[in-house]
Amino acid sequence: METGIAKTLKHQLGDQLTFEVADERVVAPITSLRKLDWGSMRVNFFVIMPPALLNNMPQSWITSYYQSPNKDVLDYSLSQAYPNITLVDVSASLQQIQEVMDKLSAALGLLFAFTIIAATQDERFRNAALLKVLGGSRSVLSQIVRIELLCIGFVAGLLGGLAAAVARLGARSLCHGN
Incomplete structure (x- = not known):
């Protein structure tokens, strides 16, 4: 769990978190705290769950990539090939x-x-x-x-x-x- 959100919610190591995903409850303990640089423009999350706890849950994926300004057709090509992709420039x-x-x-x-x-x-x-x-x-x-x-x-x-x-x-x- 991210340290700032843990402090805001008054959580600490060992506390149990319960998440509801697709009408199912997932319970997991806080095993570590981490500090994030929110100004880095990198993909960041408040909580990271072990993949094994979420294997049977609906999933979506997120990533980032660099697109050179002289290759402005890549995002168009991706959106045409994969219509369910959401691209944010x-x-x-x-x-x-x-x-x-x-x-x-x-x-x-x-x-x-x-x-x-x-x-x-x-x-x-x-x-x-x-x-x-x-x-x-x-x-x-x-x-x-x-x-x-x-x-x-x-x-x-x-x-x-x-x-x-x-x-x-x-x-x-x-x-x-x-």
Whole structure:
């Protein structure tokens, strides 16, 4: 049994596990614990049973293989020869996830830049106070603030629209596999 799931379920060596397979119960003790690297992209399982306990049970098989990008007909050939095979192209999924992460990173970069610009607000207040001391009228100061707020609103709307467009394209790409 995998150590993390054993800890979560509060199981230890010697505990009995009961599984129901095709309406039959299979009971087996925990004889060893193992640690898995779930980030390895290898096939991993929480529990491994001795084959003898499952000989008379329905079975399915799982494996992984590397398919060279220049041999993209192998998966098609396999699915044609064996219609009950389920093929999952992990590289395509990882590529889509990477594209979404890149877009999210760019959006966060823009948000960070916008935050830095907004952080200079104290300095702008000091400048407005200095203009007031130097004789700037209330109408000139309010006009400066209006122009500044219009620019901030325009940039925020532009960034929001771009982020929405990127999110929509990313979602469409994930849903349709494009």
